[in-house]
Amino acid sequence: MTAKLPIYMDNHATTRVDPRVLEAMLPYFCEDFGNAASRSHVFGWNAERAVEQAREQVAAVIGASGREIVWTSGATESDNLAIKGAAEFYRDRGNHIITAVTEHKAVLDTCKRLEKSGFEVTYLPVERDGRVNPQAVADALTDRTIVVSVMLANNEVGTVNPVAEIGQVVKARGAVFHIDAVQGVGKIPFDVATTHADLVSLSAHKMYGPKGVGALYVRRKPRVRITPIIDGGGHERGMRSGTLNVPGIVGFGKAAELSAAEMPEESKRLLALRERLRLGIEARVTDTVVNGSLEHRLPGSLNMSFAYVEGEALMMALKDVAVSSGSACTSASLEPSYVLRAMGVPVEMAHTSIRFGLGRFNTEEEVDYVIDLVAQKVKKLREMSPLWEMAQSGVDIKSIQWPGQS
């Protein structure tokens, strides 16, 4: 069985909807299409029942109860609601927020906005392996800290943070602990009890569910409160007004149920595939570096730098294979990946990075095809690269005064 093109290896960006999820969603468009808030007729009751079932399914993946799940339009909204909501509610206790430089923009930009209205934010650095150090969190906590936000797994490098230890440190000082768990839930075990999480952001489209629906876990014991950011009909116990995306929620529930059930087998399979990809490439291509901890990493995730070859050019060369890159050329702002830079990856290596995100639907045939293609294309691009030429003739590139550098 040969690999079918195009091949999708960008599962950190989004995932294909599992056909079983789509099947679960379909009745809620044309048959059971009621508004879950319509209390007075069977259309509404059916929709509500489906929503409540999904609530339990999503809660189960993180060890929570359905009553602690608030539906949102996605993780970006959940991140906004968690941080703005908690900061606003607990404002009289303090104005200090702690987060990390490697967080998703939905967290970082939310914090930047809060800085404009009088909150102080500490952006913690990360270790070279890409992870947040619990000691760094402990050192940054003050009597005025009210919210700490640290992600479970990073979207760019796939590294997993020691959130349980961080949670312990945060709760000892009484601040609210928010975890953006988008990339990790459904792939690695996660439990709100062991991680001491107060608020957790979740997203359907990262676990083979549809786009446009997410959730925020809000702890009930002890009770955590948030000020809503959307006002209206008072849905979701007043925390998030707006008619529920019933088909999306049903899909999210099904996706969560499948992920929980299949995680043990799937994570083993993906780890094996990822290692096949990594070792296959390393056997054929010299001068590569894996970015971020290999040990504390999501099973399907690989972020690799290919020295002397620019990331966007390599992506263009990997025709019919969907991956992404930390190169400046791929970002609208022309800045190289801030996550890689925060890990201490030299700028020129950030430009050469490629992110592979393997998922449920990737096969060994696809991995073997990609290994071969990567080896061929890196060779071709190195033949075109002045830096490769210099390195081959023994020039120390770091010692050169570049005309383009100030």
Place this chain on the structure above:
Amino acid sequence: MAYSGKVIDHYENPRNVGSLDKEAPNVGTGLVGAPACGDVMKLQIQVSDAGVIEDAKFKTFGCGSAIASSSLATEWIKGMTLEQAMSVRNTQIVQELNLPPVKIHCSVLAEDAIKSAIADYRRKQRGSQAQPGLGGG
């Protein structure tokens, strides 16, 4: 962003990838950009006694648009006089390759690479003319 057909063509079928002898007296080597910026272009020209560019080669570390810009530059300047090559403008490259605004800087670097190669060639010519032992004495 979808790549323009011309950019892809220059990558798939690169013209003039390679190196000329840096030490040769009739070769000018231009090196512009910096690895930290994600863009480095090496452009070399081989110039006849009559001041015409007989051959041009390039190597580029950079995105598809950077590779295409430098490839196109070497294609154009072959057969030009040095003066003609000096007047190649990045805007012409942008137009030919349909570069979007975010990639315009790639074309600017290619124009700089041409000028840098010519400057290096001219420096070499001036240097050889000033050598002791030539002329009377």
